[in-house]
Amino acid sequence: MLDLIIVGAGPAGLSACLYASRAGLDVLILDMGAPGGKLNVTAQIENYPGLKATPGPEIAYTMYESALSFGAKMEYGEVLDIKVVDDHKEVVTAKKTYEAKYVLIATGTKERQMHLPRENELVGKGISYCAVCDGPFFKGEEVAVIGGGNSALEEAMYLASICQTVHLIVRRDVFRADKIIQDRLSKYDNIVIHFKRKPFAIMEENNKVKGLVLTDSDTGEKEELLVKGIFPFIGLDPMSRCVEKLGLINSEGYIDADENMETKVKGIFVAGDVRNKRLRQVVTATNDGAIAGQYIASLKEQE
Ligand code: NDP
Numbered sequence: 001m002l003d004l005i006i007v008g009a010g011p012a013g014l015s016a017c018l019y020a021s022r023a024g025l026d027v028l029i030l031d032m033g034a035p036g037g038k039l040n041v042t043a044q045i046e047n048y049p050g051l052k053a054t055p056g057p058e059i060a061y062t063m064y065e066s067a068l069s070f071g072a073k074m075e076y077g078e079v080l081d082i083k084v085v086d087d088h089k090e091v092v093t094a095k096k097t098y099e100a101k102y103v104l105i106a107t108g109t110k111e112r113q114m115h116l117p118r119e120n121e122l123v124g125k126g127i128s129y130c131a132v133c134d135g136p137f138f139k140g141e142e143v144a145v146i147g148g149g150n151s152a153l154e155e156a157m158y159l160a161s162i163c164q165t166v167h168l169i170v171r172r173d174v175f176r177a178d179k180i181i182q183d184r185l186s187k188y189d190n191i192v193i194h195f196k197r198k199p200f201a202i203m204e205e206n207n208k209v210k211g212l213v214l215t216d217s218d219t220g221e222k223e224e225l226l227v228k229g230i231f232p233f234i235g236l237d238p239m240s241r242c243v244e245k246l247g248l249i250n251s252e253g254y255i256d257a258d259e260n261m262e263t264k265v266k267g268i269f270v271a272g273d274v275r276n277k278r279l280r281q282v283v284t285a286t287n288d289g290a291i292a293g294q295y296i297a298s299l300k301e302q303e
Helices: 011-022 037-041 056-067 131-138 150-160 179-185 241-246 282-302
Strands: 002-007 027-031 073-076 079-085 088-093 097-105 109-111 142-146 165-169 191-194 197-205 208-216 222-226 229-232 236-238 268-270
Touching: 002 011, 002 088, 002 282, 011 027, 011 037, 011 056, 011 282, 027 097, 037 056, 079 097, 079 241, 097 282, 131 150, 131 229, 142 150, 150 165, 150 179, 150 191, 165 197, 197 222, 197 229, 208 229, 268 282
Parallel strands: 002 027, 002 097, 027 073, 097 268, 142 165, 142 229, 165 191
Antiparallel strands: 079 088, 088 097, 109 236, 197 208, 208 222
16 A cells, blocks of 8 residues: 555656655656656746756656655556545556555646547648657648647747748637747747638648648638648646546536645545646646645654
């Protein structure tokens, strides 16, 4: 029986791991992929206090090393279910069931899909949700980025350094992104902004993306845009399915917690982007993780 299982090795999970294991708890982190979460697909982080602009994967690696330096372990696996059994919890993956006194959900969010016909089949054939991973495949080409938030603008600027032209498709006539990011974007000559346009259909040729059909948000009029790559950044969806049966998620899929990051199920905690909150940043994820890790350690001490 472990003291704490942390589901998700992003900044929230790694911070909780650091605090709890440093306080002497026996901690296991489970994740489906590489530790670091979205840090791994972020070119530069420039708003984490104490660090100048630093590549996301570099921070991910340092966080991972420091989180595991007090004896915690990490294993790979997709958590399918979490059960409350007597005074402890069972964490079920496809291969194994783990037991722990406390569980922390730090599963984060995933990129929202456009839900257009053939979108899934064309992933890797012109559709990508990660500019840092796939941008170099479109060197010197024309691509489209969908969305007007911080992610879309930052990824558009990243792609502009690789691609010939980046078409930024924004459904309203204003951005949602922070002003500092909008100001920076305005300096790029090869980013063409298409306000009041929405993606309607994906055009393909030989099983590869050939372009996008756009509609005018006001008139519904259609137009074609020839691009080799499409990068949707239209928001994020919470990864909370593993606690669906426990009734922990709200109508948007996020999980509520009190000030100690404890959910309404005693002994189950939540931290990071999957928590119901306003500001989703690396610094707020590490904040949640630290609070949860420290609080769980204090509960263990009282046992
Ligand atoms: P946001 O929800 O902030 O923005 C989503 C954008 O996509 C909006 O412009 C939205 O339009 C548009 N959109 C939504 N659905 C559709 C659709 N079906 N078709 C076309 N456009 C659509 O998501 P982000 O991923 O940009 O950011 C998520 C969070 O992460 C935010 O809190 C953000 O601040 C944060 N973040 C912070 C960064 C930083 O601080 N450097 C970097 C990246 C993200 P509309 O505005 O009309 O709703």
